Amino acid sequence: MTQQLLLDILPGTLPTLDGFIAGANQAAIDAVRDLKPGRALYLWGGPGSGRSHLLRAQAHAQSGHYLDARTPAHWLQALATDEDRPLTLVAVDDVGDLNAAAQAALFALFNRWRAAASTKDAFALLTAGDRAPLTMPLREDLRTRLGWDLVYRIEQLSDEDRTQALRDRAGQRGLKLPDDVLHWILIHHDRDMGRLTALIDSLDQYSLARHRPVTLPLLKELLMAGPSGATPPDRPAAE
Structure with a gap:
């Protein structure tokens, strides 16, 4: 499970200043x-x-x-x-x-x-x-x-800032982010908030497409699926 795989499957999003988590910056x-x-x-x-x-x-x-x-x-x-x-x-x-x-x-x-x-x-x-x-x-x-x-x-965000930012992003999408999923993301992913935010968006889309709640196995499944296995946004997968 590599960072490059993660970059390959995350959708391109246009960065905005409002979308930047300030922390101490x-x-x-x-x-x-x-x-x-x-x-x-x-x-x-x-x-x-x-x-x-x-x-x-x-x-x-x-x-x-x-x-x-x-x-x-x-x-x-x-x-x-x-x-x-x-x-x-x-x-x-x-x-x-x-x-x-x-x-x-x-x-x-x-x-x-x-x-x-x-x-x-x-x-x-x-x-x-x-x-x-x-x-x-x-x-x-x-x-x-x-x-x-x-x-x-530009100072790195604290773990508390990153945690709150991910919870806020999930909340904006109406997504319930279990503690074990959040903990796994913070431990195994890099500190780039753009990528972390895109991961939450991808996980939400993947959960909706699969009609399954967000769990740690679902997150790992998303990461392992890669470009060929990821469902395009807003297009439900055939069950």
Whole structure:
């Protein structure tokens, strides 16, 4: 039973800021929500802290661009150099994994952002990585640019926060989540709340499709079914 199997079967959901469980991160979430053209914000935190959720959510909310280390460097370079293309927000994730060409492109994008900051062409720049700016494994001039404006650390949720968040999500769906199921999820799954939330949604759909209550055996059955065995949402399985 692998994490990759879990990722394969969970439905794609569009992240939103309202769907992010704040915990100790309310100030960071407010900074993302209030990010205006001409401002830059760097978020950092460990795997599963929710950095990508926040970047994707805000890029969607502001009709912006989301890129990460897997995005071809020339796409980022185009945003940095094509001044005829209007920008609202550019979000660049996992900056510590950018190759040399992508680092050069992000450096150029910072320069465009700074030059446009007080003009009608101003745009917001949102970046994220797994550590503080000056400790990133990047070229020196790019490290300093990451800290040019706002910097926030994203803290991991406490077990109490995660427990309450999962109970709230289940309650929103009218789903009774037994204690043994909740305990198993918290022990065996990673701390990424986006994935945890998607798992609850998938479990609810699977339970409805199978006309069976949520139990630990049903959860394990869902995880073992994989893409070929999972029932599409809102389509009852043949019994």
